[in-house]
Amino acid sequence: MQIDDVTSYERSIAKYLRQDRLPHIWCAGCGIGPVLNCFLRAIDSAELNPDLVSVVSGIGCSGRVAGYVKLDSFHTTHGRAIPFATGLKLANPQLKTVVFSGDGDLVAIGGNHLIHAARRNIDMTVICINNFTYGMTGGQVGPTAPLDVRTATTPYGNFEPPFNLPWLLHASGASYIARWTVLHLHQLELTIVEALRRPGFSFIEVISPCPAIYGRMNKEPEGLDSLRNYIKRSVIKHGAGPRETAIDHKGPIVVGKFLDIDQPTLQDHLIGVAAKAKKPVKK
């Protein structure tokens, strides 16, 4: 048996992964691992300089991503991943900043930062791992939990209508919005590559299983049950209108690339104002 000395694994992701920290803390059947895998492959296929990629993550299970990558990374306080990434981007516009966080962190406590970053159209990529709950703190109801799902704090079913994230971001002014599930891995990788290469605020929502906390209460006790559910329910619909993308408890999950428009970023506006400010004032 003669084998290649360089495997595809080593070619693409092993150099970006802190192997000494593995096995990681995520539960068996968690969806964050495949998303991280896709992200590391996307950095490789986008041919970015790894010295100029920085990963910022918030609090929660997905916040641990910052500790497992061999890139410049920072683990911020709850909800403050986007402000930190904004500062990084403004101080060094060459950086590719990636915010890797969960729905509880980005949409609940950091919700204001999310919509204002989208409004300013800051050049960054936000990967939101949506598992419909606060996994690390014991499964409280999250801002994206669909109606009627059972969680630790809503044992008779959720009574709060959830956020429709693509619609929220579309209305706030983001330039790139996509949604995939953990099963659409090749599509997710291509989407992350596209988002990393383009300027402007890119938002990628990934529907991910949470078997130990969310699935246990909703008849999906293993990660595989959630994935089988996604196969049945997911519908690929590129360019779907924001009203169609709401997620019900049992209804279809619309996935695909919803929005891709070119608009001036915060940096472009800043350069324009700076040029005006430098002109000598006529007296």
Add this chain to the structure above:
Amino acid sequence: MKLWRTPFDRNPDAEPLGYIHIDKIRCKGCGFCAEYCPREVLHMGAELNYKGYKLAAIKDESKCLACGYCELICPEFAITLILNSNANKSEEKHPV
């Protein structure tokens, strides 16, 4: 020669296109690789690792087409696909 699809008259004795290595320390037995392997190369075996997780195991490596989906979907970074550089050479020797 690089083929994107295996021809129907592929030599049944040819070497597999890839070899799969499963890290027994990292595997947590979630079963994603076994469920979504398109050629049913992997399955959930009976062996337990040192933490008590049921390990994924290789059923029939000769069927492997080296698509790499197991490597991509593994949440634990436990699966490594080693491409076999010899596989296509033995293909060319086979008289069609």
